[in-house]
Amino acid sequence: MISIENVDKWYGASQVLENISGRVEKGQVVVICGPSGSGKSTLIRTINALEPIQKGTIRVEGRDIHAPNRNVNKLRAGIGFVFQQFNLFPHLTVLENIMLSPLKVARMDRVQANQLARELLHKVGLHHKADAMPANLSGGQQQRVAIARALAQKPPLLLFDEPTSALDPEMVGEVLIVMKQLASEGMTMVVVTHEMGFAREVADRIWFMDAGRILEESSPEAFFTSPQHPRARKFLADILHPGMEPQPPADPPAAQAIRLKLQPQ
Amino acid sequence: MIHILQKYGMLFLVGPWPHGPLGGLGATLILAGLGLAGSLPIALLLGLARISPWRLLRWPASAWVYGLRGIPLIMIIFWAYYLLPVIIGDTVPPFPTALCAIIVYEAAFLAEIVRAGIQGLPPGQMEAARSAGLSYVQAMVHVVLPQALANMLPSMVNQFVSTIKATSIVYIIGVQEITYVAQQINTIEVADALQTYLILAIAYFLLCMALSSLAKTIERRLRLRQAGVSRPAGRPIRPQFGEAQ
Numbered sequence: 138m139i140s141i142e143n144v145d146k147w148y149g150a151s152q153v154l155e156n157i158s159g160r161v162e163k164g165q166v167v168v169i170c171g172p173s174g175s176g177k178s179t180l181i182r183t184i185n186a187l188e189p190i191q192k193g194t195i196r197v198e199g200r201d202i203h204a205p206n207r208n209v210n211k212l213r214a215g216i217g218f219v220f221q222q223f224n225l226f227p228h229l230t231v232l233e234n235i236m237l238s239p240l241k242v243a244r245m246d247r248v249q250a251n252q253l254a255r256e257l258l259h260k261v262g263l264h265h266k267a268d269a270m271p272a273n274l275s276g277g278q279q280q281r282v283a284i285a286r287a288l289a290q291k292p293p294l295l296l297f298d299e300p301t302s303a304l305d306p307e308m309v310g311e312v313l314i315v316m317k318q319l320a321s322e323g324m325t326m327v328v329v330t331h332e333m334g335f336a337r338e339v340a341d342r343i344w345f346m347d348a349g350r351i352l353e354e355s356s357p358e359a360f361f362t363s364p365q366h367p368r369a370r371k372f373l374a375d376i377l378h379p380g381m382e383p384q385p386p387a388d389p390p391a392a393q394a395i396r397l398k399l400q401p402q
Numbered sequence: 403m404i405h406i407l408q409k410y411g412m413l414f415l416v417g418p419w420p421h422g423p424l425g426g427l428g429a430t431l432i433l434a435g436l437g438l439a440g441s442l443p444i445a446l447l448l449g450l451a452r453i454s455p456w457r458l459l460r461w462p463a464s465a466w467v468y469g470l471r472g473i474p475l476i477m478i479i480f481w482a483y484y485l486l487p488v489i490i491g492d493t494v495p496p497f498p499t500a501l502c503a504i505i506v507y508e509a510a511f512l513a514e515i516v517r518a519g520i521q522g523l524p525p526g527q528m529e530a531a532r533s534a535g536l537s538y539v540q541a542m543v544h545v546v547l548p549q550a551l552a553n554m555l556p557s558m559v560n561q562f563v564s565t566i567k568a569t570s571i572v573y574i575i576g577v578q579e580i581t582y583v584a585q586q587i588n589t590i591e592v593a594d595a596l597q598t599y600l601i602l603a604i605a606y607f608l609l610c611m612a613l614s615s616l617a618k619t620i621e622r623r624l625r626l627r628q629a630g631v632s633r634p635a636g637r638p639i640r641p642q643f644g645e646a647q
Binding site: 185215226241269 | 524526527529534535552630
């Protein structure tokens with residue numbers, strides 16, 4: 138479905154992606170994780186050409202996304218993209234948000250587009266919000282509408298860029314449930330996320346990135362039980378037990394010495 | 403002041419019409435109205451050209467904006483007065499001359515408002531539209547401009563008000579709008595200059611005031627729609643909490 142070969146990307150003089158290669162097969166769910174600034178969002182944004190690349194090729198269903206003179210609109214129509222900040226169109230109702238692409242890109246007629254939008258809203262459990270404005274929805278609801286909007290393109294591939302990172306904790310679940318359902322229906326998905334529970338349960342492959350490179354590419358079992366790369370071990374320790382030092386705690390005499398030092402004379 | 407209004411009221415309103423061309427407040431309204439209607443579409447294109455990825459569009463548009471913004475309107479009116487006949491090869495009446503000058507000048511200012519309005523939107527809006535497969539033009543038309551224009555409204559109205567007042571300067575090339583009329587009256591009623599010009603000031607003030615309150619109503623409606631507040635039929639919109647009245 139996706140094949141990425143030797144991709145390099147720079148912002149000016151700083152390299153943000155370095156020799157990235159990878160494959161995503163049809164029906165697979167690939168989770169990209171890694172510390173912030175590791176280039177995972179940049180990578181996923183190159184897959185639908187929101188970001189240009191300087192070297193290498195990215196093919197989606199065999200077609201080179203970054204080839205010059207490529208009809209990028211047509212390619213993007215086949216790739217659903219879900220953003221961290223939802224990016225719903227605030228001047229349109231929920232239904233109009235979902236209908237926009239079917240009407241303007243797929244040239245569907247209004248009745249059909251309306252029916253499709255309502256079906257998709259039902260799928261994400263928000264059929265009662267069809268005529269609401271985005272501003273009146275919670276973050277979790279907005280993200281579910283954004284997923285419905287991406288699905289309205291009837292894409293064979295969905296990209297998620299930290300879909301739950303902007304949500305309050307109690308709303309993360311409702312979005313993950315929708316994503317799990319899509320995965321179980323065989324949708325090909327690439328997901329940048331810090332939700333390790335989701336990764337362990339749903340992902341077929343995990344790509345661990347740091348400093349613009351993919352350092353580890355493995356199955357979730359292998360990644361979570363025996364990560365190979367030291368950076369991956371550090372990352373997992375930080376994210377699964379935040380605030381805990383990976384090293385053993387200081388021995389009592391040393392701790393005592395510190396306490397003595399801190400005491401007023 | 404009353405006696406001036408009684409004596410020259412009609413002159414203030416319509417100039418020498420129906421015995422001559424329409425002038426006075428009528429001419430001011432038409433000049434301002436056509437000026438705005440003409441400059442807005444040009445400004446939209448200029449603003450879009452200023453942020454376009456193509457240099458061939460960006461550079462001339464920037465030259466238009468920077469060039470005209472740095473020149474007083476009166477210079478452009480003079481140039482139009484002497485240049486238009488040379489280009490066309492025939493005399494051009496004062497009214498169309500003034501109209502051309504105002505459109506060209508105001509478009510430069512409005513273009514910057516358009517540019518700021520578009521660039522002020524979160525980039526995610528354009529990204530989301532393009533990710534949905536919309537072309538650049540479709541994304542502009544259906545996603546970016548509807549929001550940007552709503553955000554631009556206050557600055558636009560500011561510029562519109564300034565345009566209405568700017569029309570007062572065209573009396574200098576003989577357009578018989580309301581300032582021209584006031585000048586004429588002043589040559590007759592020399593002793594009442596203050597009152598004549600007070601009437602003129604009030605006329606401009608009321609015109610701008612009407613435009614501002616119209617814009618305020620539109621702005622509030624747009625905001626309420628986006629907030630998803632549907633107004634019960636027949637009830638006036640109350641000012642929102644915390645809003646200055």
